[in-house]
Amino acid sequence: MDNWMAVRTALYVARLGTVSAAAKDLKIHRATVIRHIDELEQEVGGKLFQRHARGYHLTEAGEDFLSIASATEDQLVDLAGRIRGKSSQVLGKLIVTSVEIMDDYLLPAIEQFRTEHPETNVMLQIGNSVLNLEYGEAHVAIRAGRKPNHPDNVVLPLMTMETGLYAHQSYLDHYGPFKGRDDIPNHRFIGDTNESSDVPFRVWMRKVVRPENVVFVSNKSSVQRKAVHAGLGLGFLPKDQGRKNPSLIEVMPSMRSWITKFWITTHVDLHRTGKVQAFLRVLKTKFPPAGAAFMAVQTEKGD
Secondary structure, three states: OOOHHHHHHHHHHHHHOOHHHHHHHHOOOHHHHHHHHHHHHHHHOOOOEEEEOOEEEEOHHHHHHHHHHHHHHHHHHHHHHHHHHHHOOOOEEEEEEEOHHHHHHHHHHHHHHHHHOOOEEEEEEEOOOOOOHHHOOOOEEEEEOOOOOOOOEEEEEEEEEOEEEEEEHHHHHHHOOOOOHHHHHHOOEEEEOOOOOOOHHHHHHHHHOOHHHEEEEEOOHHHHHHHHHOOOOEEEEEHHHHOOOOOEEEOOOOOHHHOEEEEEEEEOOOOOOHHHHHHHHHHHHHOHHHHHHHHHHHHHHOO
16 A cells, blocks of 8 residues: 555544544545545555445445554554654663764763663764764764754753863973964964864964964864874863873963853754653763753753
């Protein structure tokens, strides 16, 4: 059968006995009901109903056909119930996509999630490429920069990252201290291969640092961090990481525009599933901004 709606219409006519009653329950026009019956009988090559003034009565062939259709409908209803049940369970695979700089922050959250839900495996896809949430390529996406505005996504704030310009002491010992913006032409910098990045500190670097002063670039933030530690040049690091190493020196006051916002993004169709909600609850405990936003959304939903 190519048209389940026509089969369903026939079931309603058989159960209710009239075209008008079937049209009322299905919330369609009675002419549509008649058209569905005619199309279905043409497709099966025989009459399913005898038309009488009082209504429609099944033929012998119609009884055989619609008994099978009724069983099929029961199976579809059962399948829908099982799907709804699985959507509330926390099992299977959870796919998270994130920009690379967030991996150190996300791994503790993933470890807690796995401890609480050992039947769910987590795949963390790191990179700047955007996986399509609407096609199920990822359940949760961590985005950086401006707030995503896709109409089919639910977007919550995750965290705000303060970034500073750092140099290793070995670099300063070799090239001398950094004396401020006017001293930029006398120093070497570590950059990113993505020249279209809208991350605030990358935009600043493109504006004020000449290309010839960018002596090392990488598409990986982890490699950029290692390059700063190796003394290859001045580079940007999250401040909470820079403060942990006494050999790293913040060479100038950070600018307000260097603050980067990170967002949790889920597709509206997946947002309420059990495993996504469970992962959001873990993020809520690990990241205070996410916790406040999560509770706000739960209140709006009436939970």
